[in-house]
Amino acid sequence: MNMSHLPDAAWLDADRLVQDCLDDVARGRALSVPGGVYKAVVGIVQVAPRGIVRxxxxRLASGRRTAR
Incomplete structure (x- = not known):
C-alpha cells in the first residue's frame, strides 16, 4: 500500500505505540486505540452515518492501492 500521502500527524512513534498498547492490556482492555488522532477518528466513525463512513x-482505500 502506498501510504506516502498521509500527513506526519498520522504516524505514531513505535516505542510509544507499543507502550500505550501494553498499558491497555494491563488495564484489561480488549481494544487499544493509541494516539489522539486515531482516538478522534474512532469517535467520529462511531457517530457518523454508515453510508458516509463507507x-x-x-475513497481513502482507493488512494492507497498500488498499481500492479
Missing part, C-alpha cells in the same frame, strides 16, 4: 473509507 464512502470516505472507500
Amino acid at each position: 464512502r470516505v473509507s472507500g
